[in-house]
Amino acid sequence: MTDTMNIHEATLAEALSPIDRRRFLALSGAASLAAVVGSRVEAQQAAIPSVAPGWSAADIPSQVGRTVVITGGNGVPQTIPEGTFPPAGVYSGLGYQDARALAAKGATVIIASRNAAKGGEAVALIKAEHPSANIRFEQLDLAELASVKAFSDRIQSQVDRIDLLINNAATAGTPDRRVNGNGHELCWAINMVGHFSLTAHLLPLLRNGSSPRIVFLSSGAARRATAFDDLQTEKDYTPLKAYAVSKAALLVMTRDLNRRSAEAGWGIHITATHPGTAKTFLIPSGPGPDSDFGRSIASHPERFRPAELGALSTLYAATHPAAQAGLYYGPVNEQYEVGVSEDHATIGTPEVAAQLYEELSKATGQGMG
Numbered sequence: 001m002t003d004t005m006n007i008h009e010a011t012l013a014e015a016l017s018p019i020d021r022r023r024f025l026a027l028s029g030a031a032s033l034a035a036v037v038g039s040r041v042e043a044q045q046a047a048i049p050s051v052a053p054g055w056s057a058a059d060i061p062s063q064v065g066r067t068v069v070i071t072g073g074n075g076v077p078q079t080i081p082e083g084t085f086p087p088a089g090v091y092s093g094l095g096y097q098d099a100r101a102l103a104a105k106g107a108t109v110i111i112a113s114r115n116a117a118k119g120g121e122a123v124a125l126i127k128a129e130h131p132s133a134n135i136r137f138e139q140l141d142l143a144e145l146a147s148v149k150a151f152s153d154r155i156q157s158q159v160d161r162i163d164l165l166i167n168n169a170a171t172a173g174t175p176d177r178r179v180n181g182n183g184h185e186l187c188w189a190i191n192m193v194g195h196f197s198l199t200a201h202l203l204p205l206l207r208n209g210s211s212p213r214i215v216f217l218s219s220g221a222a223r224r225a226t227a228f229d230d231l232q233t234e235k236d237y238t239p240l241k242a243y244a245v246s247k248a249a250l251l252v253m254t255r256d257l258n259r260r261s262a263e264a265g266w267g268i269h270i271t272a273t274h275p276g277t278a279k280t281f282l283i284p285s286g287p288g289p290d291s292d293f294g295r296s297i298a299s300h301p302e303r304f305r306p307a308e309l310g311a312l313s314t315l316y317a318a319t320h321p322a323a324q325a326g327l328y329y330g331p332v333n334e335q336y337e338v339g340v341s342e343d344h345a346t347i348g349t350p351e352v353a354a355q356l357y358e359e360l361s362k363a364t365g366q367g368m369g
C-alpha cells in the first residue's frame with residue numbers, strides 16, 4: 001500500500017489479478033499526482049492503459065438469448081442548437097445508446113423509464129434501425145417506491161430470468177431542492193434509493209440469469225462528495241452536491257454488493273462505470289446551464305463526447321468476457337477507450353458501506369439476498 005492509497009484502494013488492489021493490480025497501483029498514483037498538479041486528465045492519459053484498445057460497440061459479443069433491463073434508456077438523439085446549451089450538437093441518452101447497441105446484438109431489451117411517449121419513441125427508432133430488434137418499453141418511476149415495486153412485479157410475471165441489469169437512469173437535480181412523496185431529496189431518491197430497491201426486487205430474477213451482470217452508473221462527480229453525513233443535502237443543497245453524494249453512494253454500494261454476491265454465492269457479476277463527459281440531457285433537462293453543475297460542466301465544452309462513446313465503458317462492463325467484477329470502468333484517454341477508472345469515491349470504507357446499506361434498507365424496507 002502506498003502512502004497515498006486509502007483503505008478501500010488497498011482492498012481493491014489486493015483483489016485484483018497481478019496485471020490489473022499493477023494497473024490499479026499505477027492508476028492510484030496517477031490520481032494522486034493529478035490532484036497535486038490539478039491536471040487529472042493529463043495524468044490519467046499518461047498512466048492508465050486501456051483494457052480494450054480500439055474496442056467499440058461493434059465488438060460486443062452476441063447477446064442472443066439474453067434479457068436486459070436498462071433504466072432510463074429513452075433519450076433519442078436530438079440536436080441542441082447554438083446558444084441553448086454549450087456545446088451545441090447532437091445529444092442522446094447513454095441508456096438509449098446501451099439499448100441500441102445491445103438490441104443490435106440480439107438481446108431482448110426492456111427500456112424502463114417513466115415517460116411512455118419517450119420510451120415508445122426510443123423503441124420505434126431502434127426498431128427502425130434494427131428491424132429484428134426485440135425491444136420494448138415498461139413504465140418505471142424510480143422516484144416512487146410503489147412504481148419500482150409495480151414494475152418489478154410486472155417483470156416477474158413476464159420473464160423467469162434477467163441476465164443483465166443496467167442501473168443507468170439519473171437526475172442531476174433541479175435548481176431548488178425537491179423531495180418525492182416519501183420526503184427523499186430527488187437525486188438521492190432516484191439515483192440511489194430507487195436503484196437499490198429495484199436491484200433488491202429483481203435479485204431473484206438475476207440469480208436465475210445466465211452469467212448475470214449488474215452495472216451501476218456512477219460519475220466523476222462522485223469525487224466531490226467528501227462525507228456521507230448529509231445524504232439528502234438538507235443542510236446545504238446544490239444540484240451538484242446532491243448528485244455527487246448519490247453517485248459516490250452508488251459506487252460504494254456497487255462494491256459492497258459485489259462483495260455480498262461473492263460471499264453469498266449469488267453468481268452475479270457487479271461493476272460500476274462512468275461515461276466521462278457525454279452529450280446527454282442530464283444537465284440541459286436537469287439543473288440547467290445556470291446551476292453550479294451547469295457552469296462547472298459547460299466551462300469545458302471541449303470535453304464533451306458523443307453519447308455513443310460515453311456508453312462504451314458500460315457496454316464493456318456489461319458484455320466483455322474479460323470485464324472483472326468489482327471494478328470501476330471508464331474512458332481513460334482522449335479516444336475514450338475503456339480502462340479501469342481512478343477511484344471516484346475514496347470515502348467508501350467498509351464501515352461507510354455498512355452504514356449506507358443500513359440506511360438504504362431502512363429507506364426501502366428491503367435487503368439484498
Ligand SMILES: NC(=O)c1ccc[n+]([C@@H]2O[C@H](COP(=O)([O-])OP(=O)(O)OC[C@H]3O[C@@H](n4cnc5c(N)ncnc54)[C@H](OP(=O)(O)O)[C@@H]3O)[C@@H](O)[C@H]2O)c1
Pocket residue numbers: 071072073074075092093094095112113114115118140141142143144167168169170171190217218219220221274275276277278279280281282283285310
Ligand atoms: N452525461 C454525462 O456526461 C455523465 C457523466 C457522468 C455520469 N453520467 C451518468 O450516466 C447515466 C445516464 O445519464 P445521461 O447522461 O444519459 O442523462 P439523460 O440523458 O438525462 O438520461 C437520464 C435518464 O434517466 C431517466 N430518469 C430520470 N429520472 C427518472 C425516474 N424518476 N425514473 C425513471 N427514469 C428516470 C431519464 O428519463 P426521463 O426522460 O423521463 O427524464 C433518462 O432516460 C446517469 O446515471 C448519469 O448520472 C452521465
